[in-house]
Amino acid sequence: MVTPVLAVEAIRKSFGGVTAVDRVSLTLAPGKIYGLIGPNGSGKTTLFNCITGMERPDGGRVLLNGRRIDGLKPHRIANMGVGRTFQVIRVFPELTALENLLVVTRGPREEAEQRGLELLRFVKIERLRDEFAGNLSYGQQKLVEFIRMLMTEPSLILLDEPAAGVNRTLLNDLLEAVRGLRDEGRTVLLVEHDMKVVMGLCETVFVLDHGEKIAEGPPGVIQSDERVIEAYFGR
Amino acid sequence: MSGRGRMFVAGLAVLVLVLAVYPSFGSGYGVRSMLQLFMWMALAGSWNLISGLTGYVSFGHVAFFGAGSYTAAILITKAGWPWLAASLAGGLGACVLALLIGYPCLRLKGPYFAIAMLGLNEVLRALVSYFEGLTGGGLGLSLPTLQATVPVYYVMGLTAIGVTALTYVIITSRFGLRLMTIREDEVAAEAMGIDTFRHKLYAFLLSAVGPGIVGGLAARDQGYIEPISVFPLAMTITMIVMVLFGGKGTVWGPVLGAATLFIFQELVWAQFIYLHQLLFGAIIIGVVLLMPRGVLGLLQMKYRLPRTI
Amino acid sequence: MSPAITPAMIGQVIISGILAGSLYAMVALGLSLIFGVMRVINIAHGPMLMLGAYTTYFLYAGFGLNPYLSLPISMAVLFVLGAVLQRALVFRVVDAPELSSLLLTFGISIALVNVAQLAFTSDLRSVEYLTGSWVAGPFAFSKPRVVACLIASAITAGAFLFLQKTRLGKAIRATSQSREVAMVCGINVQRIHLLSFGMAAALAAAGGTLISMMIAIQPEMGQIWTFKSFLVIVLGGAGNYPGALLGGLLLGLIEQLASLFLTTQLSEAVAYVLLVVVLLVRPTGLLGGRQT
Numbered sequence: 001m002v003t004p005v006l007a008v009e010a011i012r013k014s015f016g017g018v019t020a021v022d023r024v025s026l027t028l029a030p031g032k033i034y035g036l037i038g039p040n041g042s043g044k045t046t047l048f049n050c051i052t053g054m055e056r057p058d059g060g061r062v063l064l065n066g067r068r069i070d071g072l073k074p075h076r077i078a079n080m081g082v083g084r085t086f087q088v089i090r091v092f093p094e095l096t097a098l099e100n101l102l103v104v105t106r107g108p109r110e111e112a113e114q115r116g117l118e119l120l121r122f123v124k125i126e127r128l129r130d131e132f133a134g135n136l137s138y139g140q141q142k143l144v145e146f147i148r149m150l151m152t153e154p155s156l157i158l159l160d161e162p163a164a165g166v167n168r169t170l171l172n173d174l175l176e177a178v179r180g181l182r183d184e185g186r187t188v189l190l191v192e193h194d195m196k197v198v199m200g201l202c203e204t205v206f207v208l209d210h211g212e213k214i215a216e217g218p219p220g221v222i223q224s225d226e227r228v229i230e231a232y233f234g235r
Numbered sequence: 236m237s238g239r240g241r242m243f244v245a246g247l248a249v250l251v252l253v254l255a256v257y258p259s260f261g262s263g264y265g266v267r268s269m270l271q272l273f274m275w276m277a278l279a280g281s282w283n284l285i286s287g288l289t290g291y292v293s294f295g296h297v298a299f300f301g302a303g304s305y306t307a308a309i310l311i312t313k314a315g316w317p318w319l320a321a322s323l324a325g326g327l328g329a330c331v332l333a334l335l336i337g338y339p340c341l342r343l344k345g346p347y348f349a350i351a352m353l354g355l356n357e358v359l360r361a362l363v364s365y366f367e368g369l370t371g372g373g374l375g376l377s378l379p380t381l382q383a384t385v386p387v388y389y390v391m392g393l394t395a396i397g398v399t400a401l402t403y404v405i406i407t408s409r410f411g412l413r414l415m416t417i418r419e420d421e422v423a424a425e426a427m428g429i430d431t432f433r434h435k436l437y438a439f440l441l442s443a444v445g446p447g448i449v450g451g452l453a454a455r456d457q458g459y460i461e462p463i464s465v466f467p468l469a470m471t472i473t474m475i476v477m478v479l480f481g482g483k484g485t486v487w488g489p490v491l492g493a494a495t496l497f498i499f500q501e502l503v504w505a506q507f508i509y510l511h512q513l514l515f516g517a518i519i520i521g522v523v524l525l526m527p528r529g530v531l532g533l534l535q536m537k538y539r540l541p542r543t544i
Numbered sequence: 545m546s547p548a549i550t551p552a553m554i555g556q557v558i559i560s561g562i563l564a565g566s567l568y569a570m571v572a573l574g575l576s577l578i579f580g581v582m583r584v585i586n587i588a589h590g591p592m593l594m595l596g597a598y599t600t601y602f603l604y605a606g607f608g609l610n611p612y613l614s615l616p617i618s619m620a621v622l623f624v625l626g627a628v629l630q631r632a633l634v635f636r637v638v639d640a641p642e643l644s645s646l647l648l649t650f651g652i653s654i655a656l657v658n659v660a661q662l663a664f665t666s667d668l669r670s671v672e673y674l675t676g677s678w679v680a681g682p683f684a685f686s687k688p689r690v691v692a693c694l695i696a697s698a699i700t701a702g703a704f705l706f707l708q709k710t711r712l713g714k715a716i717r718a719t720s721q722s723r724e725v726a727m728v729c730g731i732n733v734q735r736i737h738l739l740s741f742g743m744a745a746a747l748a749a750a751g752g753t754l755i756s757m758m759i760a761i762q763p764e765m766g767q768i769w770t771f772k773s774f775l776v777i778v779l780g781g782a783g784n785y786p787g788a789l790l791g792g793l794l795l796g797l798i799e800q801l802a803s804l805f806l807t808t809q810l811s812e813a814v815a816y817v818l819l820v821v822v823l824l825v826r827p828t829g830l831l832g833g834r835q836t
């Protein structure tokens with residue numbers, strides 16, 4: 001078997017007595033798109049934060065390409081090839097769109113600028129390169145955040161609600177881009193509430209409820225899983 | 236380079252030239268005033284490097300001035316160093332102090348650093364008084380008499396230029412942009428692979444060098460130092476006011492702020508010396524509430540001026 | 545360095561440490577309250593204490609009022625001043641980047657000190673009311689410090705009861721847990737901010753009144769208290785109200801212990817070294833703080 005890109009093993013995290021993530025395990029194979037769903041407060045973002053080093057898990061392990069990364073600082077993990085976007089957009093408002101991309105790069109500046117302009121062109125906002133990111137529209141900021149993540153050339157991509165607040169056209173472009181990333185051999189894990197997006201995009205879906213993983217499988221199977229239905233609609 | 240840019244550079248060159256020959260015709264008072272102004276430019280510019288760019292407020296930057304003063308004065312009086320070398324060593328001494336403080340305090344976010352810097356002054360004053368053998372304690376240290384105002388004027392001027400040039404280089408580099416990401420959103424910066432701790436620490440070390448050198452030069456120029464004269468809280472306040480007024484996070488903001496406030500101080504406020512702190516407090520409150528970007532920051536946003544302003 | 549240290553000396557250190565620590569705890573609770581509720585570190589906290597001390601001094605020198613009786617007055621005066629400052633200035637930066645609130649309260653702090661210098665001059669003042677010590681065996685109990693400790697403990701206990709038991713107190717704690725949740729629950733967050741700032745200023749003022757009988761009063765006496773209060777919060781864990789108690793006692797004990805071995809000048813530096821060490825070793829405080 002191939003070494004998984006990401007192996008989360010029995011991760012636990014609690015805040016002041018409240019268990020946010022309870023012994024969750026996931027395995028992600030390279031070049032696939034995975035979905036992470038669950039009701040509000042089921043621990044999806046906390047799990048993301050444990051993977052990216054923004055929270056230190058209370059127990060369990062996180063392995064990236066077979067190497068342990070739990071407990072490492074977020075910037076170390078990011079530099080090992082993990083890129084993410086946030087549920088609430090986090091661009092650097094007083095940096096221009098292009099500067100937002102440049103800050104995450106190393107190596108020759110010329111090349112970085114070329115690459116940045118390419119990506120701005122790719123998402124069709126090249127004309128806004130010198131605009132402060134804080135002045136851009138919501139959708140444009142979302143794009144900047146997305147391509148900023150791409151600037152780091154991540155092999156594992158974590159997207160926190162990429163479809164939220166995005167109009168149809170933009171959404172289709174984004175989904176197309178995500179498929180493109182998969183085809184380049186990158187692995188994508190996305191948290192999403194829009195079931196259409198999840199079902200249309202993901203090969204495997206994990207379901208969290210109250211911090212526990214209650215189901216895992218292809219979208220079609222998940223949709224008819226008793227426990228999942230119960231978690232979402234109650235009984 | 237645009238026409239306006241070229242004119243700016245030409246104007247700057249003329250100004251530097253005039254200042255370079257100024258001691259040959261200026262009055263003693265004039266030269267001394269300019270020397271002071273250079274000192275404030277270097278101090279304000281240095282504070283801007285850490286606080287203006289990263290948003291980490293240093294409430295005790297005068298500590299580096301004092302550390303530089305004592306390093307230089309001790310080297311001059313006890314080891315017979317020439318003042319220029321001693322002042323440069325003052326910059327190094329300040330840098331070492333910054334490392335000692337920055338390493339524990341910059342690993343954390345938020346107010347820890349600010350408060351640690353607030354307390355630093357008191358501690359240094361206590362330490363200086365304790366190590367009497369080296370520092371002369373409360374009595375202070377007298378440096379051998381030497382008429383060096385004009386050479387100190389030049390070195391002070393070069394330090395001010397050096398700090399401003401350093402700011403320019405940093406702000407136009409990706410390193411500088413990364414420092415700003417710490418101010419904008421430190422969590423996101425970390426998640427995007429930026430080692431924020433290391434960036435803050437580097438900025439802090441760089442911001443300590445200028446005040447250290449300037450402290451050494453000031454010690455030479457005054458000929459006498461004591462704990463109270465080299466660790467005044469008022470000096471930190473003045474630096475902060477200058478940068479806030481001129482525009483934090485810009486290249487020329489500290490220069491503009493230093494020049495404006497210094498001239499005002501000399502001409503107008505000298506009569507109201509008792510009101511100084513109150514005025515400074517009011518300026519800080521006013522700028523924070525009404526004009527958080529300062530004069531140049533405001534112009535920059537309004538007229539879409541480049542970063543290098 | 546020093547000659548043999550006897551058990552009696554250790555006992556005295558513990559006594560003095562607890563006496564000093566109770567004051568630290570009370571004053572720091574104020575700073576902690578503002579930080580907890582508004583995420584603002586109030587640099588002007590120490591100068592509030594200074595103004596409390598002056599209130600007591602002038603009531604004593606001008607009207608011969610018993611300094612202990614001036615306690616409620618100085619607390620009330622500072623409560624109003626704190627609330628006014630919050631309403632006029634601080635509320636504008638509650639949601640702004642940290643830099644803004646730090647600088648703003650710093651500006652307030654230096655303005656207050658300068659106003660005090662103009663109004664009261666920089667002359668040292670003192671309230672000589674209760675002096676001397678009670679002696680029990682080998683131990684001395686400084687009278688003003690014992691009384692101060694009792695009053696500070698009572699005020700601190702009162703503040704905790706208020707936070708735990710009353711509706712308003714619960715609203716304050718809810719707001720410091722999560723402002724959004726508090727708003728959803730129908731809590732008037734603006735009023736809570738006002739109240740917390742006033743209460744914090746009153747706690748500082750109480751500290752000022754009590755120490756006015758121990759040390760010289762002058763306009764710059766306050767700043768060090770901002771620093772020490774912050775240190776207490778760091779020791780106890782930021783945003784952790786009971787932690788402030790433990791932190792206060794700890795700081796008092798450590799300072800007294802240090803004074804056994806070190807000269808006065810160096811023991812001033814102890815608090816600072818302590819801050820740096822705690823930040824290095826256990827940045828979330830000894831009791832553990834809230835996630836930032």
